[in-house]
Amino acid sequence: MGILRNLSECFTFYTKPAEKRIPKKTVHVRVKMDCEGCVKKVTNAVEDFEGMESFVVNKSLQRVSVTGNVDAQDVLDEVRGTGKTADMWPFVPYNLVAYPYAQGAYDMKAPTGFVRNVPQAVGDPKSPEMKMMVLFNDDNPNACSIM
Incomplete structure (x- = not known):
């Protein structure tokens, strides 16, 4: 009886789809924002993102930072969906x-x-x-x- 249960657990383990687990990280996206309307549009796009814990929209740096269990390409696609020009943040601190x-x-x-x-x-x-x-x-x- 115990062997059959262990055997069935082995088969159910392989038949279940593997859940995609994204590690917690911060994604920075460069977005061209000119006015407060642009900031509001980007904020509305990012605030209900699945797996997001926090976000910061910085108009002076032209950057959106999203922290959480998110995929970088998904965040970029969501921001581009607003009609704004966006790409991954290509800069590092000077020091x-x-x-x-x-x-x-x-x-x-x-x-x-x-x-x-x-x-x-x-x-x-x-x-x-x-x-x-x-x-x-x-x-x-x-x-x-x-x-």
């Missing part, structure tokens, strides 16, 4: 890249304090320049103690 003035990274249209996320700006962690930067970093417990 997180090693070479912010590398070709393609510095963008005049980027918001203040942000540069484009390109591979040339990141830098190789094994390069001598990056090793020297970490050597004198205040957050490094093994840093030089002369400072």
